[in-house]
Amino acid sequence: MRVLFVFLGLIWATAVPALDRAAVEQRFQAWLSTELWPLARAEGVSRRAFQNSLSGVRINWDLPDLVPPGTTPKTPKTQRQAEFGAPARYFNANTVQGTAAAGRRMAKRHAATLRRVEADTGVPARIILAIWGRESGFGQVPIRHDAFQVLATKAFMSTRAAYFTDELIAALQIVEAGHISGRAMKSSWAGALGQPQFMPSSFLTYAADGNGDGRADIWGSAEDTIASIANYLARHGWVSGRDWGFEVTVPASVSCALEGPDQGRPIRDWVAMGVTRVSGRPFSAHELRGEGYLMMPAGRHGPAFIVTPNFYVLKDYNTSDLYALFVGHVGDRIQYGVGDFKGHWGKVGGLYRSDIAAMQKDLIAMGHDVGGADGLPGYKTRRSIGRWQEATGQRPTCFPDARMKSRLRP
Structure with a gap:
């Protein structure tokens, strides 16, 4: 990723009162022309693409984690992103069941594409479908934000300004390459694009042509969306033939402090410690030989899991334990018809x-x-x-x- 030294405290010599939005807007417009344009030009963005994408863009003050010039970043009291909130709410029965039911319908509708992509990448169709469903409701969830307004606002004054500056320039490169016009580019409130909700840099690296028309259209093509999700996971190290994980019972003698991807051991060792699958079925021989990791997203207040390296590939897609768990679980419901977790979520996750x-x-x-x-x-x-x-x-x-x-x- 490009290293961009964008730090608002150094850009602006004079602080502006946090509530003087008109003055901050003036600084934003100046930043676009004096700071952002030279960086974009150095990355191959033409003046025409730059102007077409950013002309008329103003600050979106409704976005979270903004740090206007002259103010100090603070940890927000509330959590806006569902993936880091209360587990029980994230695994709402209607959401889980609805995504799985729609996934089964999409599995039939796109069976040929899913078979081909799974054969090419080793990524199971059920996992692709679960991500697609979670990210955009299989393309049915409206994505209404102006991508350049979101990215430019966050690049100018967010807690991760340098990261969003990189993503803003990547979005400009998408326009420069002719994938989509700047004013037509819509995103989530976090700047994620299209049906797989790729950040712009991920689009440039992982978007794939799934229907053979020479384009990677993650906005309008189901085939390209399927291929792109699979390409992302495959290139992040998905291990073909291994599962994502298993719900387990963890005896009191096994410390919950053994959790984490840096404390892995062969699954047979976890079994020797007394960890068992809640289904009552034994682990397969090849899983027993493979490395597994204890994962307890609510500690002792919720279900427990032994997960495989593929779980952490899912976390590369969205850095949340609950997200990766949702994808794996919904994928299993799509293909195998499994029911709810055996363990129950306690009343956790309500703290600021x-x-x-x-x-x-x-x-x-x-x-x-x-x-x-x-x-x-x-x-x-x-x-x-x-x-x-x-x-x-x-x-x-x-x-x-x-x-x-x-x-x-x-």
Whole structure:
């Protein structure tokens, strides 16, 4: 990825009051011409493509995580992205069942394309369908945001300005290459494009022609969408022949702090420790030999899983445990007709991000690696909580709760 030194505190010599939106808008327009245009030109974007894409674009003040010039970034109190919220809400029965039912219909409608793409890439059709369904409802969910307004706003003043500047320039390169006109490019509120919801840089790298017409149309072509999703997963290391994971029962003797992709071991070793599949079926011989990882997205307050390297390929698509779990589970429902998880989600996930960030800072002060004080309870935070609980004589749950706020002090 291009290294772009875009830091608003250095770009602007004079701070503007955070609420003076007219003045910030003036700075935004100046930034487009004096800062962004030279960067885009250096990456092969023509003046015509630049103007056609960004003419008339103004700041979208409704987007999350904005840091106007002269203000200080803060951890938001609430979590807007569903993938990092309460697990029970994310696995709403209507959403899960509806996506699986629609996936079975799409499996029949696009059977020939799915067979061909699966044979070419090794990525199972059920996984492709589950991602397609989750990302855009198989192309039925309206995508209404102006992609250049979203990307330009976030590149100018978000908590990840450099990242979004790269993505903005990638979007300009998409227009320059003639894939779509700038004003027609629609995105999610995060800047993701088309039916597979690719960020612009992912489109440039992974979009594929699935119908042989010489184009990679992720906006209007189901065949191209299927091929593009499979290409993305294959090139991120999908292991053909292995599953994504299995729901399991984890005995109390196995610590929830053993979670994480850096604590893997052959699945036969997990079995020897007492971990069993909730289905009652044994693991196949080739899975027993393969590496597996403990994954407990709600700690002891929800279902537990032994996942394979393919689970983390799914996380490359969207860096959320719940997202990868949703895709794997819905894929299984599409192909095998499995039911709900056997484990039940507890009442977790209701804390403010700012509360979790404060807990993470306390854990960091104790020497734990929580993966950053971002207010998101990822596996490093979960297992750090478990290790702290074990060290202080508590029953490890490996998930933040309100009672920990006062007790978590170095």
